[in-house]
Amino acid sequence: MSDHEQQQPAPGRGKILDALTRAERKVFTGPAPKSAKAQVKFLLTRAKGSTKALAERLGVSRRTVERYRAGTLTTPQKHLKAALVEETESEWQPQVRAQAREEASTSGGMMVHVVAYFGFTATGSSDDGRERHITTAISPTYAQQILQLQEAGATEEELHPVVAQAVTESYFTEWGTRAQGLRADFTHVQSIDFEF
Structure with missing residues (x-):
């Protein structure tokens, strides 16, 4: 990711808030899940298995969440891909972030x-x-x-x-x-x- 891309705030956030989010993510001790299937599985554990809650959070249908979990869909559209990355990284390693x-x-x-x-x-x-x-x-x-x-x-x-x-x-x-x-x-x- 280029410096220019890193400095563009996420929609609804400003540069300071975005910088704080990036700083937290730099302290991760292990990489967050990268594939859509792994991200959905991880987010489902955080949502206590609720496909409905995760679908609402991602702005997609329950069926879409189920298809990514099963691996029948593997390449998300741009908006879903961004949402999966954002949501996964916001939930990843909460103890590490809290300690930092x-x-x-x-x-x-x-x-x-x-x-x-x-x-x-x-x-x-x-x-x-x-x-x-x-x-x-x-x-x-x-x-x-x-x-x-x-x-x-x-x-x-x-x-x-x-x-x-x-x-x-x-x-x-x-x-x-x-x-x-x-x-x-x-x-x-x-x-x-x-x-x-």
Whole structure:
């Protein structure tokens, strides 16, 4: 998958939410099922065997789910293929994901790699904004706040200021050791990635 494809948010999600999802999936200790049959079988175990529930989740008929489970259908159409991948990866290795999130929230923090337009305001001065490529560590406190907001179903607009504040404190003010009162606003996010 190209960098451009990776940075395109999934429908209904923004770049920050999509980046958090990708970060979780990078911690998998084993590959998620790849074939449609294996994905359907896995998802059926998560749906407690209910073909009806899985069919509703995937937006297909029960009969379609049954055919993929039996292996009589093997090549899903584009929308079903994307849904199978998304649903499988969202359910894959929940303990591994939870452990990575817990570590990020309590001790490890997260790394953020962002390309965005940053502008600044500070007491008595200002700096014209420009596009910057920034890689910095986010403290466990901010990691916890970001992950809790994500888990609570926060929107991109609700996450954006928290990520901006985390980047400001980590990168620009170095946790309050310089540039007191600086506030960095970032807009026009070209790409963003997190690492646990």
